[in-house]
Amino acid sequence: MTTDxxxxxxxxLLVRRFEERCAELYSGGQxxxxxxxxxxxxxxAAGVCxxxxxxxxxxxxxxxxxxxxxxxxxxxxxxxxxxxxxxxxSRGRGGSMHLFDRSLRFVGGNAVVGGGLPLAxxxxxxxxxxxxxxxxxxxxxxxxxxxxxFHESLNLAVLWRLPVLFCCENNRYAMGTAISKEHGRxxxxxxxxxxxxxxxxxxxxxxxxxxxxxxxxxxxxxxGGGPVFLELQTYRFRAHSMYDPDRYRxxxxxxxxxxxxxxxxxxxxxxxxGRLTDETLARMDEEVMARITAAVDQAAGEPDEPVTDxxxxxxxxxxxxxxxxxxx
Amino acid sequence: MTRMVExxxxxxLREGLREALRTDERVFLMGxxxxxxxxxxxxxxxxxxxxxxxxxxxxxxxxxxxxxxGIGAAIQGMRPIVEVMTVNFSLLALDQIMNNAAxxxxxxxxxxxxxxxxxxxxxxxxxxAAQHSHSLEGWYAHIPGLRIVAPATLEDARGMLAGALADxxxxxxxxxxxxxxxxxxxxxxxxxxDIDHAAVRRPGTDVTLIAYxxxxxxxxDAAEALDADGLSAEVVDLRTLRPLDDATVxxxxxxxxxxxxxDEGWRSGSLSAEIVARIQEQAFYDLDAPVERVxxxxxxxxxxxxxxxxxxxxxxxxxxxAHRTKG
Numbered sequence: 036m037t038t039d040x041x042x043x044x045x046x047x048l049l050v051r052r053f054e055e056r057c058a059e060l061y062s063g064g065q066x067x068x069x070x071x072x073x074x075x076x077x078x079x080a081a082g083v084c085x086x087x088x089x090x091x092x093x094x095x096x097x098x099x100x101x102x103x104x105x106x107x108x109x110x111x112x113x114x115x116x117x118x119x120x121x122x123x124x125s126r127g128r129g130g131s132m133h134l135f136d137r138s139l140r141f142v143g144g145n146a147v148v149g150g151g152l153p154l155a156x157x158x159x160x161x162x163x164x165x166x167x168x169x170x171x172x173x174x175x176x177x178x179x180x181x182x183x184x185f186h187e188s189l190n191l192a193v194l195w196r197l198p199v200l201f202c203c204e205n206n207r208y209a210m211g212t213a214i215s216k217e218h219g220r221x222x223x224x225x226x227x228x229x230x231x232x233x234x235x236x237x238x239x240x241x242x243x244x245x246x247x248x249x250x251x252x253x254x255x256x257x258x259g260g261g262p263v264f265l266e267l268q269t270y271r272f273r274a275h276s277m278y279d280p281d282r283y284r285x286x287x288x289x290x291x292x293x294x295x296x297x298x299x300x301x302x303x304x305x306x307x308x309g310r311l312t313d314e315t316l317a318r319m320d321e322e323v324m325a326r327i328t329a330a331v332d333q334a335a336g337e338p339d340e341p342v343t344d345x346x347x348x349x350x351x352x353x354x355x356x357x358x359x360x361x362x363x
Numbered sequence: 364m365t366r367m368v369e370x371x372x373x374x375x376l377r378e379g380l381r382e383a384l385r386t387d388e389r390v391f392l393m394g395x396x397x398x399x400x401x402x403x404x405x406x407x408x409x410x411x412x413x414x415x416x417x418x419x420x421x422x423x424x425x426x427x428x429x430x431x432x433g434i435g436a437a438i439q440g441m442r443p444i445v446e447v448m449t450v451n452f453s454l455l456a457l458d459q460i461m462n463n464a465a466x467x468x469x470x471x472x473x474x475x476x477x478x479x480x481x482x483x484x485x486x487x488x489x490x491x492a493a494q495h496s497h498s499l500e501g502w503y504a505h506i507p508g509l510r511i512v513a514p515a516t517l518e519d520a521r522g523m524l525a526g527a528l529a530d531x532x533x534x535x536x537x538x539x540x541x542x543x544x545x546x547x548x549x550x551x552x553x554x555x556x557d558i559d560h561a562a563v564r565r566p567g568t569d570v571t572l573i574a575y576x577x578x579x580x581x582x583x584d585a586a587e588a589l590d591a592d593g594l595s596a597e598v599v600d601l602r603t604l605r606p607l608d609d610a611t612v613x614x615x616x617x618x619x620x621x622x623x624x625x626d627e628g629w630r631s632g633s634l635s636a637e638i639v640a641r642i643q644e645q646a647f648y649d650l651d652a653p654v655e656r657v658x659x660x661x662x663x664x665x666x667x668x669x670x671x672x673x674x675x676x677x678x679x680x681x682x683x684x685a686h687r688t689k690g
Contacts, residue, residue, distance in 0.1 A: 092439075126472030135471035142438065143471060147462050153428045154463055157435020157443075164391065164417065164441055171435075184458070187428030194423065348473040349507045351531035357468060357476040358531040359440035 036247050038085040040305060043242040045319055046085075047077035047298050050101040052323045053110055056331060057100070057117060057131075061277050065335070066117040068130045069146075073101035075240075075272035078297035079204050080105035082245025083172055083267075086253045090169040092140040092162075094155040097132040098271075099144035102174055108136045114330040121340040128340075128348070137357075140169070148209075149182030151175060152201075156188045159197040159262075170256050172200040172249075178209025180226070181217055189264070193231040196261035200252055201227065203264065204239065206271045211283040227264035239269030240295040243304070272296075367548040372520045375549060376406045376538060379524035380444070382554070384414050387442055390528065393420035393429055394446030394482075403448045404484060404543050430456035430481065434463050434533075437479040442528055447483040450499045450537065464533040465508030480527045481535045485513075486577045486627055487675055488541040493663035496671075498627040500537045500576070501634030504605040511604040512558050513537040515579035517549040519602060522556030530558070539577035558603050561611035567597035570621040570685045573612060573638060575601035578625045578676060585625075585681035596685060604634060612638065613646050620651040621688035625676055630658040655684035 054074055060066045073080065080101035087093070087106070095102040103113055108124060116123030117131060125135050125143075132146040142158060145151030155173035162169035179185050180203065192199045205223055207214045214221050227234035233255060237248040245267060252263035270292035274281040305311035351357060370378075383390045392407060398421040401408035411419040422429040426447060433443040447453045453460065460481070467475045487496035504511045510530055514520040520538070527534035564579065565586050574582035579600050586596035599615050601607065616622055622642060626635035639654045660674040 123472070125470060125474070128472050129470050133470045135474050137471070137474040142435075142475060143467070145463070147458055150431075150458050150462055153431020153459055154435045154438075156428060157432035157437070158439055159435070160432050161436035161439020161441050164436065165439065167439075184427050184431070187423070187425035188431070190423060191425055191428045191432065348469040348471075350510075351468065351476045352473075357471075357473055358478055359438055359476075 036243065036250060038246050040243055040301060041310060043081045043085060043246060044298065044301050044305065044311070046081040046105050047242060047301070048319055049110065049323050050077045050080065050104050051298060052320070052327055053104060053113070054100055056327050058277070060117070060331065066131070068132070069097065070131050070277045071098040071275065072273045073098050073271065075292065075296070076204060076206060076269045077101055078242035078245050078301070079202070079239045079267045079269050082242045083200070083202050083249045085246045086249035087170065087172055090167060092142055092158045092169055092171040094142050094151040094158065094171065094173040095144045096151060096174055096176065097144050097146040099134055100131070103134045103136065103141060106136070106139050106141050108134065108139060108141060110327060111330040111333055112136070114327070115334040115337055118334040118337070119339070120334055120337040122337045126340055149175065149179040149184035152179065152184050152188035155199055156192050156197060159192065159199045160195065163197055168257060170198045170200055170253055172202055174202045174204060176209065177203060177205040177207065177214055177223060178217060180223055181209070189227060189230045189232060189262070192262040196259065198256045199262040200249070200256060201232065201262060201264040203227070203266050204269055205266050206269050208275070208284070210275045211279070213283065224264060224266040227266070232262045232264045233260065234264035234266065236266040236268055239267035240297045240300060242297055242301050366551045368551050369546060370517060370549045371543065372517060372545040373404065373406055373543040375517045375520035376524070377408065377410070379521050380407060380410060381413070383444070383524055383528055384410065384418060387528070389440065389442040390444060391418040391420060391441065392444045392446060393422050393433065395422055395424055395448055397421060397446050402446065404540070407446070426452055426455035427459055431459040431463060433479045433481070434459060434467070434477050437477050438475055442478055444480045444482060444524070444528070447481060449495050450483050450485040451494050451497055453483050460503070461506055465506045468532065469508065476531045477533045478531050479533045480524065481533070483535070483537060484540045485537040486539040486541060487659070487664045487671060488577065490666055490668055490671055492666040496664035498659065500535070500604055501626070501628040503535050504634055508532065509605060510534045510558065511537070512602060513539070513576040513604055515539070515542070515576050515600050515602070517545070517547050518553055519556055521549060521553045523558055525555035526558035529555070537576060541577050559608065561602055561608040562600045563597060563611070563615060564600045565596070565598040567595040567619065569595045569619055570623060570688055571597045571599055571615040571619045572623050572625060572681060572685065573599045573601065574625040575604060576627065578627050581676060581678050581681060582625050584678045585685065588678060588682050589685050592686070594685060594689065607638070607641065609641055609645065612642065616642055616646045617649045620649055622650070623655040623657060623681060623684045623688065625657045625681055627659050627676060629661050630656060631661065633658065652688040652690060655688055657681050657684050
């Protein structure tokens with residue numbers, strides 16, 4: 036693995052603290068809309084994104100803070116987006132579910148389950164047709180595997196041998212419906228393999244395992260082997276969204292998974308390897324917290340988009356920055 | 364003087380495709396049976412042989428995936444043309460059209476435009492019944508972020524694609540299924556046409572007939588019949604259904620003071636309703652009579668020829684409506 040596990044830890048810590056602060060802000064009414072927290076699943080975003088380079092693209096879901104931060108998005112721009120500010124990464128038009136960063140090829144959170152998959156196939160097609168080296172990583176959940184768009188997209192990607200990394204975050208619930216109630220066969224990697232993609236399950240609570248799997252997958256894809264499907268077995272520690280009373284999960288099930296908190300797991304391993312001390316961890320945490328606090332303060336003070344600009348960006352307004360390849 | 368050549372709507376569409384593929388290497392065509400089969404309606408016949416399978420791509424029957432693939436490829440700098448066999452099938456791709464193509468630019472705060480063209484067949488008249496015959500372009504015209512165009516003439520069949528490809532935003536191009544065999548003369552050097560404006564296809568002074576796509580011919584035939592009745596009808600071809608060219612419509616209304624809207628779509632909650640609303644909002648005091656509408660009967664399109672024809676706006680319906688505006 037080429038990634039330093041300490042970097043994985045730092046990424047996971049950033050995601051965790053960012054989201055904990057978002058939950059507080061949400062409870063305090065400072066941010067609104069839907070807020071879907073990734074707490075517990077951080078190893079997936081950190082591991083997968085560590086295997087990507089700047090030519091690669093990322094398509095995400097509505098539970099995307101982790102993906103955006105792991106991809107390298109600035110927490111300040113994300114927090115400003117949470118506050119709906121013009122300085123937000125989507126100029127206040129997207130919110131928590133629709134974070135975008137063109138400079139990182141982060142093509143947004145898609146809030147229709149499965150809807151990002153065809154888009155990811157197209158990004159990969161665009162790279163392939165232009166003989167560019169990019170791989171498109173597409174995150175989606177176990178729930179999306181019941182959607183037709185998943186099956187259409189995986190088939191098309193295999194058929195055309197497109198450079199797509201299908202990252203199935205199997206957190207065992209499609210919102211409130213347990214995996215056993217949503218799929219006739221719950222071996223998700225096996226099902227993906229039946230389409231002809233290389234596919235295997237990965238311990239999604241282990242950031243190092245995820246990073247290793249993602250590196251291997253990206254290498255296979257770049258080698259022209261066509262798409263790879265990773266079933267990243269993980270668990271969200273918190274409810275589906277801030278509105279969710281979480282009636283459908285047993286407390287002991289949640290407690291059981293919390294014992295494998297990805298941050299704790301990696302921290303323990305790094306301590307055992309002599310690469311981390313309590314002091315270093317405390318310092319990392321302090322730095323992250325300080326950055327997030329500053330991001331919150333900054334976001335709160337930033338300007339709103341003027342209402343006169345409400346209808347901007349419905350159609351292109353002559354700025355070609357958004358149009359890849361420029362005009363004809 | 365420009366030489367005129369005889370051609371068809373289908374051949375004119377194909378020439379538009381061929382020119383786009385020749386002049387811009389970013390352009391490619393994909394959809395069901397666009398390659399080996401030559402296109403469900405033979406529009407892309409021969410293009411596979413000329414441009415090869417990378418640029419004329421047959422797809423699986425996966426409307427959502429290949430429309431989404433067009434969106435993604437457009438974002439990456441390509442200029443995809445996606446063909447969907449019929450507007451009814453496009454409903455399988457509605458998520459991608461609505462939630463991605465139309466929304467990405469705004470949702471991303473201006474970061475991701477989607478320069479994509481989606482072509483599809485629309486309309487009835489060929490006894491294809493209720494899942495191949497509807498006119499749902501009015502639905503699409505409801506959606507901010509899209510441009511909707513409907514070529515009704517050979518010039519527009521030839522030239523609208525170039526305009527659509529030059530647009531940085533998604534354009535849906537509706538080809539009326541009954542027009543593919545329409546024959547006529549087209550300038551040999553015909554090329555790109557503007558896709559911003561409606562066009563007056565026949566000048567007149569007494570009543571304005573507003574139509575587009577497959578209904579333009581009916582409106583023109585009605586105008587001829589009305590002429591024989593001593594009524595001078597102006598015919599406006601909307602051409603672009605979103606954004607609507609209010610100015611051309613209103614200028615005509617202010618000349619004639621009487622209006623009939625002819626729309627193959629259903630009446631309720633429709634494009635025709637939108638046009639009528641805009642006329643009354645902006646030209647109410649110029650009207651000498653209530654605006655009339657001639658639309659399809661509100662039934663899923665039936666198979667039997669007599670029933671299908673009974674469901675569609677007919678020339679005599681338009682003529683009668685025009686007479687009603689004269690009281």
